[in-house]
Amino acid sequence: MHLIVCLKPVPKPGTVKVDPKTHTLKRESADLILNPPDRYALELALGLKEKYGAKITALMMGPPNAAPLLKEAYALGADQLVLLSDRIFAGSDTLATSYILAQGLQKLSPFDLVLMGKASIDGETAQVGPETAAWLGLPSLTQVKSLVLEQGRWVARRVFERIEEEVEFRAPAVLTVEPEGELWPPSLKRWLASREIKEKVFSAEDLGCNPELCGLSGSPTQVLEVFSPTYEGEREVLSGPPEEVVDRLVSLLQERGLLKGG
């Protein structure tokens, strides 16, 4: 059984700076961490490895300085580490990212399941899983919380807002994992061993990527501008001693008819 877990390097919350003049993001200045929801995908894979025996590949697309994060996946129990890294990958939106991941997955095939986190904490799109499945022509399921193998068929328990369903399918498939349940810490032994482990690095050329489909040129969505939310309409600023401020606040709310039950 070959399980591939996709891991995304994300800026540690609070460490990204916005250039106050250009409003562009200074991503390089941020510290990178493993996207926390991806840990649940890895955890699910580790559970399957323990139960059925499996080889786990940790797959990451990212800049070279994200490579050390893969060692964390090794420490947790992944067997093989793969980094997809190329300058032409920069600026990819979810469609381009999923194309690159799909190319990487093809390189690593055969596999049984591809597991991803539900969403990333920086993009929060939850799109890359189903998009990757579409590129590969494989079935996709989102928000899976458990998996069992029954006579060669997988049965997934999957979460929606109001229901959960049990779905049957055959591998290979691409799944995203609901972030819930316990996470186990890495073993010290594997932490120490992870220092010796080298990740494999694949470039766009190694993967046979069409450059037109990567990075900015492969991204149909474009950011026109970023802005700090300011709201038109007059803004009242109240300051002064608390008593006065409260009086003025209450009259303003009354004027606007906000204090009546109806």
Place this chain on the structure above:
Amino acid sequence: MGFWIYGERTEEGFHPVVLELVGVAQKIWPQPEEITVVTLGAEGARPVAEALRAYGVRVLWLHHPELSYFRDDLYAAVLAEKVRAFKPEVFLFGATSQGQALAPRLAGLLRLGLTAHCTALELKDDRLIQIRPSFGENVMAKIVSRTRPQMATVRPGVFPKAQPASVEGELIEEKLEFLPPSALKRRAVFSRPSKESPLSGARIVVAGGRGLLTKENFQKLFELAEILGGAVGATRPVCHMGWISEDHMIGVSGETVAPKLYIGFGISGALQHTVGIEGAEVVVAVNTDPEAPLMKRADIAVVGDATQILPRLIRRLREVKEGDHGT
């Protein structure tokens, strides 16, 4: 067939977000007769499809026994074929579990751009401006798509629902003959305990953040909520500190509220929080820091110590209330 909306069905009919999408479509799209809700199902779902016509939209109802429940691969394949045939300009989905499973699969099949979790939409020279938070940086981003249809998912609870229209929309029914195969088979469904949020439907929300400094101060929000007939909301850190349970959390990881009045005490206004209050009519912020993001977006920005303002506000409102009774 210009503006498409995915008509997600639930056990009870349409998901509420469908009417919210219809509402925003009717507001921004210049040809209201082109607004079309596309819904898939088995024959038995007809009444659900029919019901939407009352909102003045066209309903495209695709049915086949195999479509009786949602299957990612099958639904996406059916929609892909219809998009190729009808070439809509826009295709919106609710950012629900189902919408977030289906929209990206469809976008992947058709190689289209897709913007997630929009909180505002504008139309500018035929282009759909998709506005969403960019959390890491605490800014909003305006996004456009080079491909057609322009696809986006929209956060539920942000837009007001469409109202019934005077003229019914038409129902276009299509019984599908051939379906692509599906690799997925549902074996069982379980209902999830529906956690009705204490915030749902609240007309007034009073929320507190770290700036309230202590749990004791925070608790006073309940008094205020009671006087105003509102509900208590919170930021994530104070939920994690145990000041209040997580079902009061507002924001990406919590609830979306759309009250007439929202008052935030000691809340900085991180986007992860403010996406949950996009629909609020009047926002009041109380903060010692006049530069805090929530102060900048507030309609009424109160510069001051929340721990001082909150008890005085409660007292003043009590007085006002008693005064009212006297007259």
